[in-house]
Amino acid sequence: QVPDFLKIEGFTAFRIPQSKSLRNFIESYKLPLISTSINKSGEPPLKDFKQIDFSFGEDIDFYLSIPESEILKESPSTIVKFRENELELIRESIISFSIIKREFKKLQQNSK
Secondary structure, X not given: OOOHHHOEOOEEEEEEOOOXXXXXXXXXXXXXXXXXXXXXXXXXXXXXXXXXXXXXXXHOOOOOOOOHHHOXXXXXXXEEEEEOOEEEEEEOOOOOHHHHHHHHHHHHHHOO
């Protein structure tokens, strides 16, 4: 169930992070996180905490540091659109859409 404030024209898009540490954190947190890539439109993502704090400090609730070995510099996240229990691929990256669909089906079965 997705709250209305997270929907645009009835759709919810969400990002599947590449970082295993971040995915583990999200899974243990048990609630969705709303986040960006910490960049201004058209600019590369910021990686230095001082720069992030200077640019976005009052808009950020907390920082989560990802191990350098899990930061992939050239590959964007997989993005999936979700609406009425259906998934649609927006952009595929390291985590394949077939894996996402398989895990989504598991979640649906476990919630019954």
